[in-house]
Amino acid sequence: GQSSTQTPETTSDAQVTEATEVASDAATAADEAAATKSIEPTEITFWHYMTGNLEETLTALTDEFNSTNEYGITVTLVNQGYASDLQTKLQASAAADALPDLTQAYNNWLTPYLDKIVHLDDFVANDFDNWDDIVEAYRGECSEFGFVHAVPFNKSTYVLFYNKTLFDELGIEAPKTWADVEADAKIVKDAKGIAFIGYDDSTGAIEATLKQNGENFVDETGALFDTDGGREAFEYLSNLYSNGYARLVGEDGYFSNVISNQNIASYVGSSAGVSYITAEGWELGVAPLPGNKVNAANMAGTNIVMFSQDTNKQLAAWEYLKFLTSTESTSKWAVSTGYLPVRQSAYETAEYKAYMEENICAAACYEQSKDFFYSPTFDASNDIRNSVSPAFEQLVLDKADAQTWFDTILSTINAQY
Amino acid sequence: MDKKSFKGYLYLLPSIIIMICFTLYPLVRAIIMSFLGNYSIINDGYTSIGFENYQALFSDPDFGKSLLNTAIYVICVVPASIILSLLFAVLINSCKKLKALFQTIYFLPYVTSVIAIGIVWRWMFNSNYGLINYVLSIFGIEPIQWLNLPEYAMPALIIFAIWKSMAFNILIFLAGLQTIPEDLYRAARIDSTPRFRVFTRITVPSLAPMIVYSSVIGMIGAFKVYNEVFSLFQGKAGPANSAMTIVYYIYDKFYNSYKYGVAAAGSVVLFLIILALTQIQLRVTGGRKGKN
Amino acid sequence: MDIRIENLTKTYGNLNAVDHMNLCIKDGELVGLLGPSGCGKSTTLFMLSGLTTPTEGKIYFGDKDVTSIPPEDREIGLVFQNYALYPHMTVEDNITFPLINRGMKKAQAREEAFEIAKVVKIDEYMKRRPSELSGGQQQRVAIARALVKKPQVLLLDEPLSNLDAKLRVATREEIRRIQQEVKITTIFVTHDQEEAMSISDRIAVMKTGVLQQYEVPQTMYLNPANSFVANFLGMPEINNIEIDVKDGVITANGIVLRKGVSLADGHYKAGIRPESFFVDDNGAILEVNNIRMTGRDLLIFTKLGNTNVRVLVHSYMQVAVGDKFGVSVRDGHILVFDDNEMLIGRF
Amino acid sequence: MDIRIENLTKTYGNLNAVDHMNLCIKDGELVGLLGPSGCGKSTTLFMLSGLTTPTEGKIYFGDKDVTSIPPEDREIGLVFQNYALYPHMTVEDNITFPLINRGMKKAQAREEAFEIAKVVKIDEYMKRRPSELSGGQQQRVAIARALVKKPQVLLLDEPLSNLDAKLRVATREEIRRIQQEVKITTIFVTHDQEEAMSISDRIAVMKTGVLQQYEVPQTMYLNPANSFVANFLGMPEINNIEIDVKDGVITANGIVLRKGVSLADGHYKAGIRPESFFVDDNGAILEVNNIRMTGRDLLIFTKLGNTNVRVLVHSYMQVAVGDKFGVSVRDGHILVFDDNEMLIGRF
Amino acid sequence: MKNNRKVVNIIAEVLKYVILVAGSVFTILPFIWMISSSLKTPAELVQVPPALFPEVPQWLNYKSAWEAAPFARYLVNTIIVTICTTAGVLVTTVLSAFAFSRLNFPGKKTVFSLFLATLMIPGEMLIITNYETIIKLKWIDSYRAMIVPWISSAFYIYLLTRFFMQVPESLYLAAKVDKCSDFKYMIKIMVPMNKQAIFSIAILNIISSWNAFLWPLLVTNSQEMRVLSNGLVRFQTEAGSSTELIMAASCILVMPIIIIYLFLRKYIIEGVTRSGLKG
């Protein structure tokens, strides 16, 4: 909507002011923590949406914390269904002032209630073991609202899954550049008649493509890709689709199903989804995303946000967060779930190295970890995601040319501010 | 009768209390919300009062599209579902021996989990190996990309929705059929009434209250279609949003874009549309309501 | 169309609602079906119409066995005891319904419906729903609906029960007229014997599912097959008395009723209708215990010895309770029954 | 309980189903309500019961204005013309229902239900559902349900229409007995005049919503207020003839019927009941055109001049079509009406 | 000509069963699919073209599904919530439908329209406000929170009102004359005569409250209070799902309902009689 462009600033200004107040409270707590470090026994609730093996691992870690911490802190895990359910419940709880002490959250969930988040800057400054050890992109993402609002938790990235058997058969390698992609795609297309590549997340695909060409997608001021580099990126995408090198997932829902049935040679998807690929009769390969001018890969997954208003609870919750993000915990977490460690140092542990040895996916992720970028969150960012994807699909279906691609995406984005 | 005139409210009391607390109050709040600019449900803050949300709504082409899609959906699904359900209910009811079996079978979709239903229908609509295309191929029709192409998304959704709403209607109609006095059918047989005429002149008029109910409820439900879209297109609104419906739009605005005011305005518009149409519907059908 | 019923039986649980019934009805005849409430009259009609499947037995329309033919193919008209009108249709629609079912044009159907509605005097209510009619008006709609299609067989289940006397007579005359005009074989259930007597070609009397007698009305009245029929027909009811026959003299409680009859000596059951008595100063002298006016007659309650007896006399006779009067029984009006209650003679 | 009806009116659309009716019923009386089909009988009962709200007028039970009192507080028993039995309840439950509603213990209610069921002879069907009963049996259940609670006011809408003659008489006698025993003020709608005559204390005759006459039965029969009542009562119907009076001589089509009456000369309408004739060789000589047997009587169709006339004679009279016979009219049995059809004298 | 009719009748009869059977196949396909999927391996699930039945039934799926969450506890909660909600719904629905169909009171039409109007707003709009209400009432994490908001439904009230209006007026009148209070009439006449409709409402409500997902999730926080449907999400993540386990859990979820349905159906239908009323 055009009409709503004027006003949001006023609200966010107000939010920022309030947030600052909360921040000063938190600062006191953190100061105290540094000074005295006395925490009363307390109970902390942590809302999450982890299931199955993920939940088991989280529970194990939490049990460990509960039994080993010296303050008598008990963390209670509460599963809140799917991610979207957790999002809804957080939103409702924010409205009802019933937020939990800790929760998993994506940045884009938080915009309506930023002012309820505890600022962690002082905790990080005073009571954290080497914040710089946290993967850089994660740090950036956790402080993108102008303060440290979260610590990273279950992180993953987009990688290229490919049919190694097919690649070997055709004598091609996992593509490293756009040019490789185009070349390989032609070979596959000619030989097998199937598409070469697909993207589970189409908006993410545009963003990554732009980044790989050294351009940016959007920020709170509007689209940023009205440049030659930007046009090039769309040319690349347009070519992929109009030549039949790339395809939409369509009725299959996930590309994991498509590749499982060997109907596509490779696709770009979240590293967390590797377990849903059924490689029967062929071998799965995983590679970093191909780049162009630079390499760039989207990252995904949530962070942990704190809402406790009580100083003691904040301290207690921080103890837990420190525990979860410790090198040891994060590598343990990563090894048993397939998510990525949040600390650089975790990649160096023997445990994780051993894991990477046998897990090609983890290895590929590690290889591109320096190239991670995150999508900025601002008022219109959700709308942009939601409107670009259908536009993307329409463009593919229309076999649109590069110019149309560029114009359509640009106007779709601009309509959201 | 005067002294008892308020007794009716005593009977309604439990319902009224619940309704006020859990439907009317939030409803009123939603209506108010729709007039507040940049309303935030979190802290009840807003920046202006007026029709801003409505302007935003009507200038959004997506909303227009969702209105159109919903209208198409309602027009196709409601009558088709009622006619088919009526047919099946009557057929089931006329079976002597297998009645219970059929009754149970036709009810099963209603208890089956939505996820399962979505998956099965996606399979049925599959362009390569789906049952529907297979059947069409028997008649020499080329495979249709039901779920991949925008132009087939609405038809696929409509077919799915008709099927899905039938169990409920059949249940209601079967219950209704039990209340028709056997004598009417006896008289009709004596009058040598052909089967179809028995259906149109005896069964349908006798079921009129249930048919009106089903069409009103069906229409309300159809206007609020969301789950069907969600489960058929795996959480999306069809290829390139081609099956975007009003509630899908509202939901998206509310839970994903945090545009509470716009979502509320959408709900109010939806509410008014349904209200107007049900009133017309009740007027039209109510005219020929005969008492016993 | 002739109707032949053979061994017709309908069993509900262990009750024989109709019990091995045999009956032949000639083409175009009107048969009155009489019997106490619950004796199986409606059940018989329902089986004839095909709505109820017989437990046993056969039904022939003409030469054709229709036992397993569904009602819609039997070409019958049926007036239900409870009318069974279509509540959602107007009177007109109710009546035209069977016609339109046979493919008649709407306009013509409407005309015919109007004709028949005039016959049963409901033509002013054509646009009303049954619920807006009085009981008798509803019943007339039901009659109109059955008559309008001029069926081959007409089955009427107490079609006049809710009509007043005048309308009743007028309507039954009309039914009779149409029936004779179109030669519709008709079965007419009624609880009103006078009605049955006056329009039936023959009367069938049933008792707990069993056909008792099938006869021309007057014969049945004068010559009942058994004590049940004698008792059932006639109002006020027949007087049941015990008689002794000795040397050709019939006495009841010692009072001589008839002399010179040729009947074996013994003790018998007998029936004398109230109107079979006539005032006769030479007859037995009885005392008036009670009097009841029944329209044009006086019913005198009295005692024959110690048996209560009702005597019917014309209402212009001046009597008062306590008066004595002499009566005799008309010739041939003492009905004598055997131990099985079968008629053995009229004296 | 006395019942007083004042100006009672019910209007449906522009039809006055009941039209400014005034009526007083004494405590414990049984009133027969008669009238042609659709004249407003059921409507009257419905208003008395409180189920229909009058458009105008008042109803008093005793001294109390009950016009706006709901039916459940009126202490009435009502037999509906269409029975209105509860289809999902057994006969027993149907009958005990009103008792249990008044807080009676189940066991006792059952006992009382059984008593009353025996009276109307449905005690063997106590466990059946209404749909498993014959029409007459259903009707008897309805009667039992109304009687069992021994109401203050009993309203019966054609309660016996589906019963055979014997049961009808027996049942009406029972109703009469209970009514008199408990002193229930009763209104009894029937289309059977003989029934009305024989058990009513008084009879009310209605026509298109208007009360015509309210009288003791015999008086009404002999002394009808107007031509409508005269025509309505009596079966076979009264003969309507035109008479001329000249110098105290009544002639019909030139045939002298009576001499020496004190009535102004002129042309009048008159009524003579078929049974008011008696065979009299000195009377007018008429020719038998047709004969119909109606149970115990013979109805002779003949002509008085060119007016069709029915004459009722005892069935033992031997006549055949074409025979001639002489008749006179009994004294006081020529009913003469004025131009407004009101009775002006009996001669 | 009559013979023709007989032939037509036979053809109609055959056609009827053909249609019914075809419809049945079509109708239970998802159900069968659900069962068969629950017994498949992950590979069989995505196999092309899909097989209707698994080669070797994977009964272990059920075990895995059952063990993935404290389903026993969930089951108890689900039963409690379903029974209470359904009982509540039946009570309020019968009362309200009776008031709307048989009683006269000022404003009846308006109130009825208002009830109907509540159906016209998408429930998604109401959830957050209702959640706030529950928090304010301090009902969070209790059975009350899951039950009370759902014990009245305009949807069913409207339905039952329709059915109640079908009962001949003359029975109401007869009952009034029999000194039957309105309440008693409702219990003794209306309810038994509309058993079938009430049964339908019960079963519809049982299903919806049995399957309720989002609301119970919102208003509860502890495992002890969660319901069966909440357990179903345990097999799905953002990146994909274990369809076979979801299907197994779905089967576990719906089986009790089907049993209840069959049981209630038999019990209730047996009591239903057609009304043998005059006129």
Ligand SMILES: Nc1ncnc2c1ncn2[C@@H]1O[C@H](COP(=O)(O)OP(=O)(O)OP(=O)(O)O)[C@@H](O)[C@H]1O
């Ligand atoms: N609901 C109604 N709407 C319109 N007219 C009605 C309604 N109910 C009855 N009437 C009319 O009112 C008149 C009186 O009806 P009522 O039922 O009182 O007659 P009745 O004397 O009982 O007749 P019957 O002997 O045939 O039962 C009839 O002409 C009938 O058509």
Ligand SMILES: Nc1ncnc2c1ncn2[C@@H]1O[C@H](COP(=O)(O)OP(=O)(O)OP(=O)(O)O)[C@@H](O)[C@H]1O
């Ligand atoms: N569906 C049924 N189930 C059990 N018994 C029944 C059923 N229908 C009728 N009966 C019984 O069969 C007998 C005959 O019933 P039917 O209706 O033929 O009597 P009817 O002669 O028409 O009596 P009425 O003059 O009272 O209408 C009755 O005793 C009745 O109770």
Ligand SMILES: [Mg+2]
């Ligand atoms: Mg009968």
Ligand SMILES: [Mg+2]
């Ligand atoms: Mg009446």
